[in-house]
Amino acid sequence: GAVVSQHPSRVICKSGTSVKIECRSLDFQATTMFWYRQFPKQSLMLMATSNEGSKATYEQGVEKDKFLINHASLTLSTLTVTSAHPEDSSFYICSARDLSQGVFRYGYTFGSGTRLTVV
Amino acid sequence: GQQLNQSPQSMFIQEGEDVSMNCTSSSIFNTWLWYKQEPGEGPVLLIALYKAGELTSNGRLTAQFGITRKDSFLNISASIPSDVGIYFCAGSQGAQKLVFGQGTRLTINP
Numbered sequence: 001g002a003v004v005s006q007h008p009s010r011v012i013c014k015s016g017t018s019v020k021i022e023c024r025s026l027d028f029q030a031t032t033m034f035w036y037r038q039f040p041k042q043s044l045m046l047m048a049t050s051n052e053g054s055k056a057t058y059e060q061g062v063e064k065d066k067f068l069i070n071h072a073s074l075t076l077s078t079l080t081v082t083s084a085h086p087e088d089s090s091f092y093i094c095s096a097r098d099l100s101q102g103v104f105r106y107g108y109t110f111g112s113g114t115r116l117t118v119v
Numbered sequence: 120g121q122q123l124n125q126s127p128q129s130m131f132i133q134e135g136e137d138v139s140m141n142c143t144s145s146s147i148f149n150t151w152l153w154y155k156q157e158p159g160e161g162p163v164l165l166i167a168l169y170k171a172g173e174l175t176s177n178g179r180l181t182a183q184f185g186i187t188r189k190d191s192f193l194n195i196s197a198s199i200p201s202d203v204g205i206y207f208c209a210g211s212q213g214a215q216k217l218v219f220g221q222g223t224r225l226t227i228n229p
Contacts, residue, residue, distance in 0.1 A: 004161075006161070034216060034217070041224075042221075042222075043122065043207065043219045043220065043221050043222050044162070044207070044219045045219075046216050046217070046218075049216055091159075093161045093162070095161075095217070107152065107164060107167050108152065108164070108209070108211075108217055109164070110154075110161035110162045110163070110164075111161050112160055112161045113159065113160060113161045115159065
C-alpha cells in the first residue's frame with residue numbers, strides 16, 4: 001500500500017531558528033500533499049496544500065512566510081518553520097495523495113508526524 | 120476552518136462491548152474516511168467510503184456513508200484493548216482537502 005515517510009519524528013530547536021520537515025511518498029507519486037498541525041487533544045487542522053511544481057495554497061490564518069512549503073518533486077514536500085517560537089511547538093503531519101492514477105486509488109495517506117518543540 | 124461534528128468526544132467502555140460513533144455535516148461530502156490515531160503517530164486509514172449508502176466492513180469495524188451524504192458512522196464490535204486510541208472521521212468534497220471531525224477518544228477497561 002501507499003507509504004508516506006516523514007522526518008524527523010522529533011525535533012527540538014531554539015527560538016529564532018528554522019526547522020525543516022520532510023515528507024516523502026515512497027511507492028507512489030504524490031502530485032498533491034497536505035500539511036497539518038495538531039495541538040494536544042485536538043483534531044488535525046490543515047495548514048496548506050502543496051501541488052508539485054506550483055506554489056502552495058495556505059489556509060486562512062496561516063502565515064505563508066513563516067511556514068515555507070516546497071514541493072519540487074513528485075515524491076518530496078518540505079515544510080520549513082522559519083524563525084520558530086515556542087507557540088509554534090506542535091505536532092506537524094503531512095499527507096499525500098496521487099491524483100494522476102485516478103480518483104481515490106491511494107486515498108489520503110498520512111506520515112507519522114513530527115513533534116516540534118521550540119525552547 | 121471547517122470541521123465535521125463528531126460524537127461522542129470520548130467513550131469509556133468495557134472490553135468486549137460494541138462501540139458506535141458518528142459524524143455529521145451541514146455540507147455534502149462525496150468521500151467519507153475513518154482514521155485511527157495513536158499517541159505520537161499520524162492517522163491510519165481504517166475505512167474509506169465513496170458512495171452514498173455504502174456500507175463497508177474491515178474486520179470488526181463497519182462504517183456507512185449516509186444517504187444524504189452529510190453523515191457517516193463507525194461501529195466497532197467486540198472491542199479489544201488494542202482498539203484504544205482516537206478515531207477521526209474525515210470528509211472530502213471532490214479531489215480536495217480533507218475536513219476532520221474533532222475525534223472520539225476511546226478508552227477500554229479490561
